[in-house]
Amino acid sequence: MPSVFTHVADPLEADDWLRAVEKQLNIAQCNDLEKVLYASDQLQGAVQDWWESYQYGRPNNAPAITWQEFREDFRAYHILEGLVELKQEEFRALKQGSMTMAEYRDKFAQLSRYAPNDVAMDH
Template sequence: MEQFLAAQTQLLANMANTMTAMQQQPPPRDKHREFMSHKLPTFTSSPNPLDVDGWLKTVERMLNITQCSDREKVLYASGRLEGPAADWWDAYTIAHANANDITWEEFRTNFRSHHIPSGLMKLKKEFLALKQGNMTVTEYRDKFIQLSRYAHGGMC
């Protein structure tokens, strides 16, 4: 009986220690709730490559702030797709050998290549022909920075 009481006392002490440790740990973060709290725009389609790239950069910034894993980035960003963009994603994942292995880099690269087509070449030409003209220095600088993303052919 003495051993039984000692074992029960030890068990109760272990339970008390476990409860104390659990109370001291912060609750697990709900990254999806954090990501969604930013009320990010959805994406359907756009003929303007800057809109496409702007959406992707906005979403990626919030994914990084929320400290999402690679898989969470793919899931959360693809969850913001609607209409033609969602149809593209559905077709892409169906054709993929293992949709659960799609990385953020793969998502981003294929999203851009599908949604930033030939219009990019127009922007590249616009960048090469950019002149200050009637723009202020600040307006010219902002336009230069905006278009310079497409000047190096990184997405072409």
């Protein structure tokens, strides 16, 4: 399983961590509640502080937090929208240039997750 997540040195590390957690939880066939419980249990330090504030900010009678809510709000807080837009632009401008085919393929795969609509239009 992915390791404990304590802070965001590089905002894209937050996305990498979230994707790794989600992959493992899907393999384990966890339900929505189990996904949120497991992922939130892996948060420590400043990221745990975010989670506690997030929970306290919800009304007492609010329904349980869904995995989709957790994922979207985690990303919105830890990965600034402008950064995602920069990665989308980097993807759109990607050219092989002096990269080997393998390097280009890896860079394409890395950046394509930030521009899923562009990738879908490419097929």
